[in-house]
Amino acid sequence: MKIALLAGDGIGNEIMREALRVLDVLRSEGLKIETQEALVGGAAYDAHGDPLPDATLKLVQQSDAILFGAIGGPQYDKLPRDKRPEKAILGLRKECDFFANLRPANVFPELADASTLKPEVVSGLDIMIVRELVGDIYFGQPRGITGAAPNREGFNTMRYTEAQIRRILHVGFKTAMARGKRLCSIDKMNVLETTQLWRDIAEEIAPEYPEVQLSHMLVDNCAMQLVRNPRQFDVIVTGNMFGDILSDEASMLTGSIGMLPSASLDANGKGLYEPIHGSAPDIAGKGVANPLAMILSMAMMFRYTFNRTDLAARIESAVRAALATGLRTADIATKTTKPCTTAEMGTAVVKAL
């Protein structure tokens, strides 16, 4: 096992530190895992004038998995597009063909007190969104803005090849197999040919997974159902654009951005694991960020890249045990709890482990 550690900017370093303490516990028990750090994002730009230096890309290519903190910051906002920190994450996805994005949205019972949402709708929520990450209207050609005012025209092209659709649907079916065996495929086949093809292929593949109950839903209805009754879903699989919007919507159902991990996988199980939040410049350097999304991202790494479901489950249980003690970082604190620090939360997870 070889993993690249790309902490990045802002709170990236603070949350990575806590995740590594968790890893150290597993190492002390004999787990063989090699780690190597590299600069990425604004930190890499500051040092080398490039948010994704060759040395970082090389390390990533030689690793089985990447733990990624977060990148970005207001000091980089005026840089040209190809120098900005965000270029690093887009570049990594493209270079490594991380086409499958897995984003769980769950509400731990241990955290019920921190939720400002209706408990009768979200308590016990546990869904997984599988989003295609390297195709669709975000990458389709032709695209552009032509003409002159007042007759300009902007256009993008929604395109998917059969091979692209097949591989992400297989990830969806396999993910469902490992969970509640229900897969809901999201499209807009009543209007868009690209997604008619998507639905046809989903039907073709379904017999290969007889245990999985496949259903289809139009994206507008899905947006509504996620708010109305999100617990009806187990695994959702969808294209790049619909997945972008639906996964952000679903994350808000949990009420806390500091808790949610994600995985971006290639065809061989190599993956990049990162919290869904950004570098949080407003709290960076204060030692108050919630490290749990980063720690849970590491759990996903053990599950999806290293097939160590046992370790993943252990880390997840430790996180829940830490929350069960009542410890809360500021983002998940209630009015009556005194917020703890990043390190205190890390310590609680390490103890529970």
Ligand code: NAI
């Ligand atoms: P953000 O996710 O960094 O922060 C949004 C809000 O959530 C802030 O109030 C922040 O303090 C809070 N927050 C985020 N993570 C937290 C944690 N672990 N614990 C406690 N509170 C937390 O989003 P924002 O402010 O829009 O973006 C800041 C920078 O991050 C930008 O430069 C943006 O481009 C970048 N970004 C990077 C991402 C990545 O690395 N994949 C993803 C999203 C944004």
Ligand code: MG
């Ligand atoms: Mg988004």
